[in-house]
Amino acid sequence: MEAQHASRLRLHDLQLAQANRTVLEHVDGRFRDGAVTALVGANGAGKSTLIQGIMGMLRPVRGRVECAVPRERRAWLPQQLALDLTFPMSVEELVMTGSWPSHGALTGYCARHYRRGREVMARLGISHLAHRPLGELSGGQRQRALIGRTLMQEAELLLLDEPFANVDVETVDVLMTVLRDMTANGATIIVVLHDMEQLSRLADEVVVLSGGHAEWTSVESIARGQAAMAGTARLSLGIPGVRAC
Amino acid sequence: MFDALLWWFTAPLEYAFMRRALVACLALSFTAPVLGVLLTLRGMSLMGEALSHAILPGVAVAFMLAGFSLPAMMLGGVTAGLVTVAVAGGVTQFSGLKEDAAMTSLFLIAMAGGVLIVTLSGNALDLGHVLFGTILGVDNATLLLVALASSLILAGLAVAFRALVVEALDPLFLTLQGRHAGWTHALFMTLVVLSLVVGFQTLGTLMAAGLMLLPAAAARYWSQRLEGMLAIAIGLSLAASVTGLLVSYHAELPTGPSIVLLAGLGYGVSTVAGPCRGLWARYRGPRRESLPQ
Numbered sequence: 001m002e003a004q005h006a007s008r009l010r011l012h013d014l015q016l017a018q019a020n021r022t023v024l025e026h027v028d029g030r031f032r033d034g035a036v037t038a039l040v041g042a043n044g045a046g047k048s049t050l051i052q053g054i055m056g057m058l059r060p061v062r063g064r065v066e067c068a069v070p071r072e073r074r075a076w077l078p079q080q081l082a083l084d085l086t087f088p089m090s091v092e093e094l095v096m097t098g099s100w101p102s103h104g105a106l107t108g109y110c111a112r113h114y115r116r117g118r119e120v121m122a123r124l125g126i127s128h129l130a131h132r133p134l135g136e137l138s139g140g141q142r143q144r145a146l147i148g149r150t151l152m153q154e155a156e157l158l159l160l161d162e163p164f165a166n167v168d169v170e171t172v173d174v175l176m177t178v179l180r181d182m183t184a185n186g187a188t189i190i191v192v193l194h195d196m197e198q199l200s201r202l203a204d205e206v207v208v209l210s211g212g213h214a215e216w217t218s219v220e221s222i223a224r225g226q227a228a229m230a231g232t233a234r235l236s237l238g239i240p241g242v243r244a245c
Numbered sequence: 246m247f248d249a250l251l252w253w254f255t256a257p258l259e260y261a262f263m264r265r266a267l268v269a270c271l272a273l274s275f276t277a278p279v280l281g282v283l284l285t286l287r288g289m290s291l292m293g294e295a296l297s298h299a300i301l302p303g304v305a306v307a308f309m310l311a312g313f314s315l316p317a318m319m320l321g322g323v324t325a326g327l328v329t330v331a332v333a334g335g336v337t338q339f340s341g342l343k344e345d346a347a348m349t350s351l352f353l354i355a356m357a358g359g360v361l362i363v364t365l366s367g368n369a370l371d372l373g374h375v376l377f378g379t380i381l382g383v384d385n386a387t388l389l390l391v392a393l394a395s396s397l398i399l400a401g402l403a404v405a406f407r408a409l410v411v412e413a414l415d416p417l418f419l420t421l422q423g424r425h426a427g428w429t430h431a432l433f434m435t436l437v438v439l440s441l442v443v444g445f446q447t448l449g450t451l452m453a454a455g456l457m458l459l460p461a462a463a464a465r466y467w468s469q470r471l472e473g474m475l476a477i478a479i480g481l482s483l484a485a486s487v488t489g490l491l492v493s494y495h496a497e498l499p500t501g502p503s504i505v506l507l508a509g510l511g512y513g514v515s516t517v518a519g520p521c522r523g524l525w526a527r528y529r530g531p532r533r534e535s536l537p538q
Contacts, residue, residue, distance in 0.1 A: 055421060057420070071421065071422060072422055074421055075421070076417065076421055078417065083414065083415060084286070084288070084414065086465075087286060087413070087414050088286075088468070088469050088470050088471045088473075088474055089410070089414060089471065090470075094414075097407075097411050097418070100411075100422065133469045133470070135469070149418075
Protein backbone atom coordinates (compact mmCIF):
# COMPACT_ATOMS: atom_id res chain seq x y z
CA MET A 1 0.00 0.00 0.00
CA GLU A 2 2.86 2.34 0.84
CA ALA A 3 4.38 1.81 -2.57
CA GLN A 4 1.48 3.63 -4.21
CA HIS A 5 2.43 6.88 -2.55
CA ALA A 6 5.21 9.19 -3.54
CA SER A 7 7.93 9.40 -0.97
CA ARG A 8 10.96 11.62 -0.86
CA LEU A 9 12.28 10.19 2.38
CA ARG A 10 13.28 6.55 2.51
CA LEU A 11 15.31 4.53 4.97
CA HIS A 12 17.33 1.60 3.72
CA ASP A 13 18.39 -1.03 6.25
CA LEU A 14 19.32 1.76 8.61
CA GLN A 15 21.33 1.08 11.73
CA LEU A 16 21.91 3.93 14.17
CA ALA A 17 24.02 4.00 17.30
CA GLN A 18 24.58 6.44 20.14
CA ALA A 19 27.98 6.23 21.84
CA ASN A 20 28.73 2.88 20.18
CA ARG A 21 25.47 1.37 21.44
CA THR A 22 23.10 0.32 18.69
CA VAL A 23 19.74 1.95 19.23
CA LEU A 24 17.95 0.99 16.04
CA GLU A 25 18.71 -1.56 13.35
CA HIS A 26 17.24 -2.95 10.15
CA VAL A 27 15.00 0.05 9.73
CA ASP A 28 13.47 -0.09 6.28
CA GLY A 29 10.66 2.11 5.18
CA ARG A 30 9.42 5.26 3.61
CA PHE A 31 7.64 8.35 4.84
CA ARG A 32 4.72 9.38 2.66
CA ASP A 33 4.70 12.79 1.02
CA GLY A 34 1.75 14.92 1.97
CA ALA A 35 1.13 12.95 5.13
CA VAL A 36 1.79 13.15 8.84
CA THR A 37 3.67 10.17 10.21
CA ALA A 38 3.65 9.81 13.98
CA LEU A 39 6.69 8.33 15.73
CA VAL A 40 5.77 6.52 18.91
CA GLY A 41 7.75 4.48 21.36
CA ALA A 42 8.77 4.34 24.98
CA ASN A 43 11.51 6.58 26.34
CA GLY A 44 14.81 5.37 24.98
CA ALA A 45 13.17 3.49 22.11
CA GLY A 46 15.11 5.65 19.65
CA LYS A 47 12.72 8.37 18.54
CA SER A 48 15.23 11.18 18.87
CA THR A 49 17.98 8.96 17.46
CA LEU A 50 15.91 8.26 14.37
CA ILE A 51 15.18 11.97 13.90
CA GLN A 52 18.87 12.78 14.23
CA GLY A 53 19.66 10.10 11.69
CA ILE A 54 17.08 11.39 9.24
CA MET A 55 18.37 14.94 9.62
CA GLY A 56 21.92 13.85 8.96
CA MET A 57 23.14 14.77 12.43
CA LEU A 58 24.04 11.17 13.19
CA ARG A 59 26.05 9.07 10.78
CA PRO A 60 24.45 5.65 10.18
CA VAL A 61 26.44 2.61 11.27
CA ARG A 62 24.94 0.78 8.33
CA GLY A 63 22.41 1.47 5.64
CA ARG A 64 21.41 4.93 4.51
CA VAL A 65 18.85 7.68 4.56
CA GLU A 66 17.66 8.71 1.12
CA CYS A 67 16.16 12.17 1.18
CA ALA A 68 15.13 14.03 -1.95
CA VAL A 69 14.06 17.15 -0.08
CA PRO A 70 16.70 19.89 -0.46
CA ARG A 71 18.47 20.85 2.75
CA GLU A 72 17.02 24.33 2.98
CA ARG A 73 13.50 22.91 2.89
CA ARG A 74 14.06 20.62 5.86
CA ALA A 75 13.10 21.82 9.29
CA TRP A 76 13.42 20.26 12.71
CA LEU A 77 11.85 21.50 15.90
CA PRO A 78 13.37 19.78 18.91
CA GLN A 79 11.62 20.07 22.23
CA GLN A 80 11.28 23.75 22.92
CA LEU A 81 13.53 24.02 25.97
CA ALA A 82 16.55 24.05 23.68
CA LEU A 83 16.00 27.78 23.04
CA ASP A 84 17.45 30.47 25.27
CA LEU A 85 14.40 32.30 26.54
CA THR A 86 16.25 35.44 27.47
CA PHE A 87 17.45 35.90 23.91
CA PRO A 88 16.76 39.42 22.64
CA MET A 89 14.71 38.59 19.59
CA SER A 90 11.12 39.38 18.74
CA VAL A 91 8.53 37.03 17.32
CA GLU A 92 8.65 38.75 13.96
CA GLU A 93 12.44 38.55 13.80
CA LEU A 94 12.32 34.84 14.60
CA VAL A 95 9.67 34.16 11.96
CA MET A 96 11.59 36.17 9.38
CA THR A 97 14.75 34.08 9.77
CA GLY A 98 12.81 31.32 8.05
CA SER A 99 13.07 33.22 4.78
CA TRP A 100 16.80 32.64 4.47
CA PRO A 101 16.63 29.69 2.14
CA SER A 102 14.93 31.83 -0.47
CA HIS A 103 17.06 34.93 -0.25
CA GLY A 104 20.21 34.03 1.64
CA ALA A 105 21.44 35.04 5.07
CA LEU A 106 23.49 38.00 3.97
CA THR A 107 21.03 40.20 2.12
CA GLY A 108 18.35 42.21 3.87
CA TYR A 109 14.64 41.49 3.83
CA CYS A 110 12.47 43.20 1.25
CA ALA A 111 8.82 44.21 1.48
CA ARG A 112 7.69 40.90 0.01
CA HIS A 113 9.32 38.97 2.86
CA TYR A 114 7.77 41.20 5.49
CA ARG A 115 4.37 40.81 3.87
CA ARG A 116 4.75 37.07 3.91
CA GLY A 117 5.95 37.17 7.50
CA ARG A 118 2.80 39.05 8.50
CA GLU A 119 0.64 36.54 6.64
CA VAL A 120 2.33 33.67 8.46
CA MET A 121 1.87 35.33 11.84
CA ALA A 122 -1.79 36.07 11.09
CA ARG A 123 -2.35 32.46 10.14
CA LEU A 124 -0.93 31.35 13.48
CA GLY A 125 -2.81 34.01 15.43
CA ILE A 126 0.32 35.74 16.72
CA SER A 127 0.14 39.04 14.80
CA HIS A 128 -0.40 40.98 18.00
CA LEU A 129 2.81 39.49 19.44
CA ALA A 130 5.03 40.47 16.50
CA HIS A 131 7.25 42.80 18.47
CA ARG A 132 7.25 40.93 21.73
CA PRO A 133 10.54 39.35 22.92
CA LEU A 134 10.65 35.56 22.89
CA GLY A 135 11.15 35.48 26.65
CA GLU A 136 7.73 37.01 27.28
CA LEU A 137 5.80 34.38 25.37
CA SER A 138 3.91 31.44 26.79
CA GLY A 139 4.91 27.95 25.70
CA GLY A 140 2.11 27.86 23.18
CA GLN A 141 2.90 31.26 21.71
CA ARG A 142 6.56 30.31 21.35
CA GLN A 143 5.65 27.10 19.61
CA ARG A 144 3.45 29.03 17.18
CA ALA A 145 6.34 31.38 16.43
CA LEU A 146 8.67 28.45 15.77
CA ILE A 147 6.14 26.81 13.46
CA GLY A 148 5.86 30.25 11.83
CA ARG A 149 9.54 30.07 11.01
CA THR A 150 9.11 26.71 9.29
CA LEU A 151 6.15 28.09 7.32
CA MET A 152 8.29 31.02 6.28
CA GLN A 153 10.94 28.52 5.25
CA GLU A 154 8.33 26.73 3.11
CA ALA A 155 9.54 23.53 4.71
CA GLU A 156 8.81 20.38 2.76
CA LEU A 157 10.15 18.02 5.38
CA LEU A 158 9.25 18.87 8.94
CA LEU A 159 10.30 16.88 12.01
CA LEU A 160 8.62 17.80 15.27
CA ASP A 161 9.57 16.44 18.66
CA GLU A 162 6.55 16.55 20.94
CA PRO A 163 5.26 19.82 19.51
CA PHE A 164 2.22 19.88 21.78
CA ALA A 165 3.96 19.43 25.13
CA ASN A 166 3.26 22.36 27.48
CA VAL A 167 1.06 23.95 24.86
CA ASP A 168 -2.48 25.24 25.41
CA VAL A 169 -5.47 23.54 23.80
CA GLU A 170 -6.16 26.40 21.42
CA THR A 171 -2.59 26.34 20.14
CA VAL A 172 -2.85 22.61 19.58
CA ASP A 173 -5.88 23.23 17.35
CA VAL A 174 -4.19 26.04 15.43
CA LEU A 175 -1.00 24.06 14.93
CA MET A 176 -2.86 20.94 13.81
CA THR A 177 -4.72 22.98 11.20
CA VAL A 178 -1.50 24.53 9.97
CA LEU A 179 0.27 21.16 9.82
CA ARG A 180 -2.65 19.64 7.89
CA ASP A 181 -2.46 22.56 5.45
CA MET A 182 1.23 21.92 4.99
CA THR A 183 0.64 18.27 4.17
CA ALA A 184 -2.12 19.28 1.75
CA ASN A 185 0.60 21.21 -0.06
CA GLY A 186 2.73 18.08 -0.22
CA ALA A 187 4.94 18.46 2.85
CA THR A 188 6.22 15.37 4.63
CA ILE A 189 5.76 15.70 8.37
CA ILE A 190 7.14 13.40 11.04
CA VAL A 191 6.03 14.05 14.57
CA VAL A 192 6.89 12.43 17.88
CA LEU A 193 3.66 12.05 19.81
CA HIS A 194 2.63 10.48 23.08
CA ASP A 195 -0.98 11.47 23.22
CA MET A 196 -3.33 8.95 21.61
CA GLU A 197 -6.07 11.48 21.03
CA GLN A 198 -3.71 13.91 19.28
CA LEU A 199 -2.24 11.05 17.31
CA SER A 200 -5.58 9.93 15.94
CA ARG A 201 -6.50 13.50 15.05
CA LEU A 202 -3.29 14.34 13.27
CA ALA A 203 -1.47 11.28 11.99
CA ASP A 204 -2.00 9.41 8.74
CA GLU A 205 0.53 6.73 9.53
CA VAL A 206 2.35 5.52 12.60
CA VAL A 207 5.86 4.20 13.08
CA VAL A 208 6.23 2.26 16.30
CA LEU A 209 9.73 2.00 17.69
CA SER A 210 10.43 -0.79 20.13
CA GLY A 211 13.16 -3.32 20.80
CA GLY A 212 15.49 -1.56 18.38
CA HIS A 213 13.17 -1.97 15.43
CA ALA A 214 10.71 0.21 13.61
CA GLU A 215 7.33 -0.98 12.45
CA TRP A 216 5.10 0.92 10.07
CA THR A 217 1.44 0.62 10.92
CA SER A 218 -1.84 2.47 10.56
CA VAL A 219 -3.49 4.81 13.02
CA GLU A 220 -6.49 2.48 13.15
CA SER A 221 -4.50 -0.51 14.27
CA ILE A 222 -2.85 1.55 17.01
CA ALA A 223 -6.25 2.80 18.12
CA ARG A 224 -7.65 -0.72 18.04
CA GLY A 225 -4.70 -1.95 20.06
CA GLN A 226 -5.32 0.75 22.59
CA ALA A 227 -8.99 -0.05 22.85
CA ALA A 228 -8.48 -3.81 23.07
CA MET A 229 -5.72 -3.81 25.60
CA ALA A 230 -5.69 -1.82 28.78
CA GLY A 231 -2.85 0.03 30.50
CA THR A 232 -0.08 -2.56 30.23
CA ALA A 233 -0.36 -2.77 26.48
CA ARG A 234 -0.18 0.98 26.24
CA LEU A 235 3.09 0.91 28.08
CA SER A 236 4.52 -1.71 25.79
CA LEU A 237 3.85 0.57 22.85
CA GLY A 238 5.16 3.46 24.82
CA ILE A 239 1.95 5.40 24.45
CA PRO A 240 0.81 6.54 27.83
CA GLY A 241 -2.73 7.70 28.23
CA VAL A 242 -3.89 11.20 27.46
CA ARG A 243 -1.49 13.68 28.97
CA ALA A 244 -2.61 16.72 30.81
CA CYS A 245 -1.91 19.84 28.77
CA MET B 246 35.34 74.60 37.07
CA PHE B 247 34.59 74.05 33.39
CA ASP B 248 38.15 74.97 32.51
CA ALA B 249 39.47 72.48 35.01
CA LEU B 250 37.28 69.76 33.52
CA LEU B 251 38.35 70.68 30.02
CA TRP B 252 41.97 70.58 31.11
CA TRP B 253 41.42 67.16 32.71
CA PHE B 254 40.16 65.84 29.39
CA THR B 255 42.44 67.62 26.96
CA ALA B 256 45.78 68.04 28.70
CA PRO B 257 46.81 64.39 28.32
CA LEU B 258 46.06 64.55 24.62
CA GLU B 259 48.90 66.95 24.04
CA TYR B 260 51.10 63.91 24.11
CA ALA B 261 51.26 61.85 20.91
CA PHE B 262 51.39 58.57 22.86
CA MET B 263 48.15 59.48 24.63
CA ARG B 264 46.45 60.33 21.34
CA ARG B 265 47.54 57.02 19.87
CA ALA B 266 46.35 55.22 22.98
CA LEU B 267 43.00 56.98 22.70
CA VAL B 268 42.56 55.92 19.09
CA ALA B 269 43.45 52.32 19.99
CA CYS B 270 40.84 52.42 22.77
CA LEU B 271 38.18 53.78 20.42
CA ALA B 272 38.93 51.12 17.81
CA LEU B 273 38.61 48.45 20.46
CA SER B 274 35.43 49.93 21.94
CA PHE B 275 33.56 49.94 18.63
CA THR B 276 34.29 46.29 17.88
CA ALA B 277 34.96 44.19 20.97
CA PRO B 278 31.60 44.78 22.75
CA VAL B 279 29.66 43.68 19.67
CA LEU B 280 31.49 40.37 19.67
CA GLY B 281 31.07 40.27 23.44
CA VAL B 282 27.29 40.58 23.16
CA LEU B 283 27.25 37.70 20.68
CA LEU B 284 29.51 35.65 22.98
CA THR B 285 27.29 36.21 26.02
CA LEU B 286 24.20 35.35 24.01
CA ARG B 287 25.81 32.06 23.04
CA GLY B 288 26.72 31.38 26.66
CA MET B 289 30.37 31.49 25.58
CA SER B 290 31.65 34.31 27.80
CA LEU B 291 34.08 32.10 29.62
CA MET B 292 35.30 30.72 26.34
CA GLY B 293 36.10 34.26 25.17
CA GLU B 294 37.93 34.96 28.40
CA ALA B 295 39.93 31.75 28.16
CA LEU B 296 40.69 32.34 24.51
CA SER B 297 42.26 35.65 25.40
CA HIS B 298 44.99 33.73 27.22
CA ALA B 299 45.53 31.41 24.29
CA ILE B 300 47.10 34.18 22.23
CA LEU B 301 49.95 34.36 24.74
CA PRO B 302 52.27 31.69 23.29
CA GLY B 303 52.08 33.32 19.85
CA VAL B 304 52.87 36.68 21.37
CA ALA B 305 55.71 35.08 23.33
CA VAL B 306 57.26 33.35 20.33
CA ALA B 307 57.07 36.59 18.33
CA PHE B 308 58.71 38.36 21.26
CA MET B 309 61.46 35.76 21.33
CA LEU B 310 62.11 36.10 17.60
CA ALA B 311 61.56 39.80 17.00
CA GLY B 312 61.99 41.43 20.41
CA PHE B 313 59.43 43.85 21.76
CA SER B 314 57.74 44.59 18.43
CA LEU B 315 54.00 45.06 18.80
CA PRO B 316 53.13 44.29 15.15
CA ALA B 317 55.08 41.03 15.29
CA MET B 318 53.42 40.16 18.59
CA MET B 319 49.98 40.88 17.16
CA LEU B 320 50.67 38.58 14.25
CA GLY B 321 51.91 35.90 16.62
CA GLY B 322 48.81 36.34 18.76
CA VAL B 323 46.43 35.95 15.83
CA THR B 324 48.24 32.82 14.69
CA ALA B 325 48.23 31.23 18.14
CA GLY B 326 44.56 32.12 18.70
CA LEU B 327 43.43 30.65 15.41
CA VAL B 328 45.51 27.50 15.89
CA THR B 329 44.02 27.03 19.36
CA VAL B 330 40.46 27.47 18.10
CA ALA B 331 41.09 25.01 15.28
CA VAL B 332 42.73 22.43 17.54
CA ALA B 333 40.03 22.75 20.20
CA GLY B 334 37.36 22.39 17.52
CA GLY B 335 39.15 19.37 16.09
CA VAL B 336 39.57 17.68 19.47
CA THR B 337 35.90 18.30 20.23
CA GLN B 338 34.75 16.84 16.94
CA PHE B 339 37.07 13.86 17.28
CA SER B 340 36.13 13.01 20.87
CA GLY B 341 32.49 14.06 20.82
CA LEU B 342 32.91 15.77 24.17
CA LYS B 343 31.86 19.31 24.90
CA GLU B 344 34.08 22.07 23.61
CA ASP B 345 34.72 23.77 26.93
CA ALA B 346 36.96 21.07 28.41
CA ALA B 347 39.15 20.91 25.30
CA MET B 348 39.35 24.70 25.16
CA THR B 349 40.22 25.05 28.84
CA SER B 350 42.94 22.41 28.65
CA LEU B 351 44.50 24.05 25.63
CA PHE B 352 44.33 27.49 27.18
CA LEU B 353 46.06 26.36 30.33
CA ILE B 354 48.84 24.76 28.31
CA ALA B 355 49.08 27.87 26.13
CA MET B 356 49.24 30.21 29.09
CA ALA B 357 51.93 28.21 30.90
CA GLY B 358 53.99 27.81 27.73
CA GLY B 359 53.71 31.50 26.90
CA VAL B 360 54.83 32.67 30.32
CA LEU B 361 57.80 30.29 30.20
CA ILE B 362 58.89 31.50 26.77
CA VAL B 363 58.68 35.18 27.73
CA THR B 364 60.61 34.71 30.98
CA LEU B 365 63.26 32.61 29.27
CA SER B 366 63.88 35.18 26.55
CA GLY B 367 63.16 38.43 28.33
CA ASN B 368 62.83 39.81 31.82
CA ALA B 369 60.08 40.38 34.37
CA LEU B 370 59.29 43.80 32.88
CA ASP B 371 58.65 42.28 29.44
CA LEU B 372 56.42 39.68 31.01
CA GLY B 373 54.53 42.46 32.75
CA HIS B 374 54.04 44.26 29.45
CA VAL B 375 52.77 41.15 27.72
CA LEU B 376 50.45 40.19 30.55
CA PHE B 377 49.10 43.63 31.40
CA GLY B 378 49.37 45.56 28.16
CA THR B 379 51.38 48.48 26.91
CA ILE B 380 48.83 50.90 25.58
CA LEU B 381 51.16 53.83 26.04
CA GLY B 382 53.77 52.10 23.92
CA VAL B 383 51.57 51.89 20.83
CA ASP B 384 53.43 53.33 17.83
CA ASN B 385 52.09 54.39 14.45
CA ALA B 386 52.70 51.04 12.78
CA THR B 387 50.86 49.24 15.57
CA LEU B 388 48.03 51.74 15.42
CA LEU B 389 47.66 51.09 11.72
CA LEU B 390 47.42 47.36 12.42
CA VAL B 391 44.88 47.98 15.17
CA ALA B 392 42.79 50.08 12.80
CA LEU B 393 43.11 47.48 10.07
CA ALA B 394 42.09 44.62 12.37
CA SER B 395 39.14 46.63 13.73
CA SER B 396 37.96 47.49 10.22
CA LEU B 397 38.17 43.84 9.27
CA ILE B 398 36.09 42.94 12.32
CA LEU B 399 33.46 45.55 11.48
CA ALA B 400 33.30 44.38 7.87
CA GLY B 401 32.99 40.75 8.95
CA LEU B 402 30.23 41.63 11.41
CA ALA B 403 28.39 43.69 8.81
CA VAL B 404 28.39 40.86 6.29
CA ALA B 405 27.50 37.99 8.59
CA PHE B 406 25.65 39.68 11.42
CA ARG B 407 22.29 38.02 10.86
CA ALA B 408 23.82 34.60 10.49
CA LEU B 409 25.82 35.16 13.67
CA VAL B 410 22.72 36.15 15.62
CA VAL B 411 20.70 33.18 14.45
CA GLU B 412 23.58 30.84 15.14
CA ALA B 413 23.62 32.21 18.67
CA LEU B 414 19.89 31.63 19.15
CA ASP B 415 19.48 28.31 17.39
CA PRO B 416 22.66 26.70 16.03
CA LEU B 417 20.62 23.72 14.91
CA PHE B 418 18.61 25.83 12.47
CA LEU B 419 21.76 27.06 10.80
CA THR B 420 23.35 23.62 10.80
CA LEU B 421 20.33 22.18 9.07
CA GLN B 422 20.59 24.83 6.40
CA GLY B 423 23.97 23.24 5.85
CA ARG B 424 25.65 25.89 3.81
CA HIS B 425 26.64 28.50 6.33
CA ALA B 426 26.93 26.86 9.74
CA GLY B 427 30.58 25.80 9.77
CA TRP B 428 31.74 28.95 8.06
CA THR B 429 29.71 31.17 10.33
CA HIS B 430 31.24 29.66 13.43
CA ALA B 431 34.75 29.81 11.99
CA LEU B 432 34.26 33.44 10.97
CA PHE B 433 32.94 34.31 14.39
CA MET B 434 35.87 32.71 16.21
CA THR B 435 38.31 34.42 13.83
CA LEU B 436 36.74 37.79 14.56
CA VAL B 437 36.93 37.08 18.29
CA VAL B 438 40.63 36.21 18.02
CA LEU B 439 41.30 39.38 15.99
CA SER B 440 39.48 41.46 18.53
CA LEU B 441 41.36 39.86 21.41
CA VAL B 442 44.65 40.68 19.73
CA VAL B 443 43.54 44.30 19.38
CA GLY B 444 42.55 44.17 23.05
CA PHE B 445 45.89 42.72 24.00
CA GLN B 446 47.58 46.02 23.05
CA THR B 447 45.42 47.92 25.46
CA LEU B 448 44.71 45.52 28.25
CA GLY B 449 47.34 42.81 28.02
CA THR B 450 46.71 39.10 27.48
CA LEU B 451 45.35 38.69 30.99
CA MET B 452 42.52 41.17 30.51
CA ALA B 453 42.16 41.37 26.73
CA ALA B 454 38.59 40.17 27.01
CA GLY B 455 37.74 42.88 29.55
CA LEU B 456 36.21 45.38 27.16
CA MET B 457 34.65 42.57 25.21
CA LEU B 458 32.75 40.88 27.99
CA LEU B 459 32.09 43.33 30.83
CA PRO B 460 30.13 45.89 28.77
CA ALA B 461 28.29 43.07 27.01
CA ALA B 462 27.31 41.45 30.30
CA ALA B 463 26.20 44.82 31.67
CA ALA B 464 24.12 45.63 28.57
CA ARG B 465 21.78 42.70 29.21
CA TYR B 466 20.51 44.54 32.28
CA TRP B 467 19.50 47.59 30.26
CA SER B 468 17.83 46.33 27.13
CA GLN B 469 15.88 43.37 25.87
CA ARG B 470 16.54 44.25 22.29
CA LEU B 471 19.69 43.31 20.45
CA GLU B 472 20.18 46.79 18.98
CA GLY B 473 19.77 48.27 22.44
CA MET B 474 22.28 45.85 23.94
CA LEU B 475 24.84 46.60 21.26
CA ALA B 476 24.45 50.37 21.63
CA ILE B 477 24.73 50.20 25.41
CA ALA B 478 27.69 47.83 25.32
CA ILE B 479 29.55 50.06 22.88
CA GLY B 480 28.67 53.20 24.86
CA LEU B 481 29.80 51.66 28.12
CA SER B 482 32.98 50.42 26.53
CA LEU B 483 33.76 53.87 25.11
CA ALA B 484 33.09 55.52 28.45
CA ALA B 485 35.19 53.01 30.38
CA SER B 486 38.15 53.05 28.00
CA VAL B 487 38.36 56.84 27.56
CA THR B 488 37.79 57.58 31.24
CA GLY B 489 40.14 54.76 32.23
CA LEU B 490 42.85 56.13 30.00
CA LEU B 491 42.51 59.62 31.44
CA VAL B 492 42.27 58.44 35.04
CA SER B 493 45.38 56.32 34.60
CA TYR B 494 47.22 59.35 33.20
CA HIS B 495 46.23 61.74 35.96
CA ALA B 496 46.47 59.30 38.85
CA GLU B 497 49.53 57.52 37.44
CA LEU B 498 47.82 54.14 37.54
CA PRO B 499 48.32 51.24 35.14
CA THR B 500 46.01 51.74 32.15
CA GLY B 501 44.64 48.24 31.52
CA PRO B 502 43.37 47.59 35.04
CA SER B 503 41.92 51.13 35.24
CA ILE B 504 39.86 50.57 32.10
CA VAL B 505 38.73 47.10 33.10
CA LEU B 506 37.84 48.23 36.62
CA LEU B 507 35.74 51.08 35.25
CA ALA B 508 33.96 48.66 32.93
CA GLY B 509 33.52 46.44 35.99
CA LEU B 510 32.01 49.37 37.85
CA GLY B 511 29.56 49.78 34.97
CA TYR B 512 28.71 46.10 35.27
CA GLY B 513 28.20 46.38 39.02
CA VAL B 514 25.90 49.37 38.68
CA SER B 515 23.99 47.57 35.92
CA THR B 516 23.33 44.48 38.00
CA VAL B 517 21.80 46.69 40.68
CA ALA B 518 20.11 49.48 38.73
CA GLY B 519 19.44 47.89 35.33
CA PRO B 520 15.73 47.94 34.45
CA CYS B 521 15.86 44.44 32.96
CA ARG B 522 16.45 41.86 35.68
CA GLY B 523 18.49 44.25 37.79
CA LEU B 524 18.30 43.82 41.57
CA TRP B 525 16.34 47.05 42.04
CA ALA B 526 13.86 46.17 39.29
CA ARG B 527 13.33 42.78 40.92
CA TYR B 528 12.95 44.27 44.36
CA ARG B 529 10.18 46.54 43.15
CA GLY B 530 8.35 43.48 41.94
CA PRO B 531 6.89 42.67 38.55
CA ARG B 532 5.87 45.49 36.27
CA ARG B 533 2.16 46.09 36.12
CA GLU B 534 1.23 45.84 32.50
CA SER B 535 -2.07 45.35 30.84
CA LEU B 536 -2.65 41.75 29.87
CA PRO B 537 -2.19 40.79 26.23
CA GLN B 538 -5.36 40.78 24.17
